[in-house]
Amino acid sequence: MSRRSKNHHYVPKFLQKQFLAEGHSDKVWYSERSDENGSFCEPYLKHIDKAFYKSNFYTVSDADGELSDRVEREFYGKLDNYLGGILQSIISDLNDGKPPVFEGEPLCSLLQAVIDMLWRTPEAFEKYDDEELGRNCVAEALAELSQLPSDDPRNQERRETEVAQNDPDALKRMGREVRVRAATTEMSPEFRSVLSDFIPRWGVISTNHAYILSSSMIYFSGPLLNEKSCIFMPISPKHALLLCRDPKNEIPLRIDVASEKVRQINENAARKSKQIASHSQKLIESITRKKAVCVGPITGRVESSAER
DSSP states (O other), X not given: OOOOOOEEESSOHHHHGGGOOTTOSSEEEXXXXXXXXXXXXXXXXXXXXXXXXXXXXXXXXXXXXXXXXXXXXXXXXXXXXXXXXXXXXXXXXXXXXXOOOOOHHHHHHHHHHHHHHHHTSGGGGTTOOHHHHHHHHHHHHHHHHTTSXXXXXXXXXXXXXXXXTTOHHXXXXXXHHHHHHHHTSOOOHHHHHHHTTEEEEEEEOOSSOOOOXXXXXXXXXXXXXXXTOEEEEEEETTEEEEEEXXXXXXXXXXXXXXXXXXHHXXXXXXXXXXXXXXXXXXXXXXXXXXXXXXXXXXXXXXXXXXGO
């Protein structure tokens, strides 16, 4: 049996590689928010294996109750293979002055991939703690099971659920199952219909400015139902995917993004994210307003039994 993977990247390494620090083949300039005061720490060089990941973030239980990495392998593995496979050709086409066009099934696949990337991040569920989600599940289950007659065989399930409500690790596992299931559920027909109005455009920077990479990865400019709403995803320091409504085909395939707009995008990304990275030491120092250091902070974090 193959060893279960535990380090799950919510910002995949294929995307981090587009933002590698200048002069490095496996590190990015990186900063994250402090748990104490919420401000970004001093930027430092971080290996992409150890950046933008959480232990057991997508771990679920198999039918026999054993912890499994099948979501990480089968769902996000396929997603990363798809996006990683097309990303380099997209960037190459943009550099050659040939903005790629997506229509039909390729467009549907691209839209689905963007939404899957959106829901894989911690920011997508920041209002929901895994333990809290698990506690809600237990409360709902007990409300149903408490109505059973005394001779019902499901009373054993009720007793086990009563025990689980006082076990933080069990609650975290339950909540994680709910979160991962929600993140990997296929789009509803209603949501797919809303997204069908969006078409790809490409935001290119021709100046010395650049995009940062953030743990949110994807940003919205206004409510999704707003006719001027846009979905924005940087794919390299100089390129970004824009999904926008353009019923009259008035927006050019390639959009040259002005310097002041780039700054707004980066500050918005940092404001909505807990971790950021860049290829440029100068840029990340500008965003965090802190000088870079040689070594990052040591957290001393220890795994709980729910994560092992």
